[in-house]
Amino acid sequence: MSEEKMIIFTRTYDFLTWLLPLSEKFPRSQRFVVTQRLQQAALDFQETIIEANALRGALRAQKLRVADTELRKVRLYLRLCEKWKWVSSGQYRHASQMLVEIGKLLGGWLKTVTPGAQASL
Numbered sequence: 147m148s149e150e151k152m153i154i155f156t157r158t159y160d161f162l163t164w165l166l167p168l169s170e171k172f173p174r175s176q177r178f179v180v181t182q183r184l185q186q187a188a189l190d191f192q193e194t195i196i197e198a199n200a201l202r203g204a205l206r207a208q209k210l211r212v213a214d215t216e217l218r219k220v221r222l223y224l225r226l227c228e229k230w231k232w233v234s235s236g237q238y239r240h241a242s243q244m245l246v247e248i249g250k251l252l253g254g255w256l257k258t259v260t261p262g263a264q265a266s267l
Contacts, residue, residue, distance in 0.1 A: 154251040161244045184223035191216035210256045
């Protein structure tokens with residue numbers, strides 16, 4: 147299926163275009179630590195689902211599991227940002243809603259490539 151027809155690509159793009167400018171406002175002292183890791187995990191997630199889309203079968207499923215790991219990292223770093231008050235509770239809620247939707251889309255995609263198996267996302 148083409149990337150244009152898969153909503154996970156649109157939702158991930160929307161998340162990135164929201165997150166990256168926001169994260170540039172995080173404390174300068176953390177730009178090369180938490181901020182960089184958050185940005186990298188988000189971009190790695192996008193790249194991994196693009197790579198998964200180019201694969202088939204077990205290789206695609208494996209790549210989608212890697213994407214799930216990257217998504218978990220994004221969630222962790224966002225929780226830290228909220229705890230340290232780098233994002234407001236409203237921004238955190240918005241990001242969380244976006245990530246829940248992306249996670250559901252990823253889980254559904256994984257289920258389609260591993261018939262009969264329960265996705266553990």
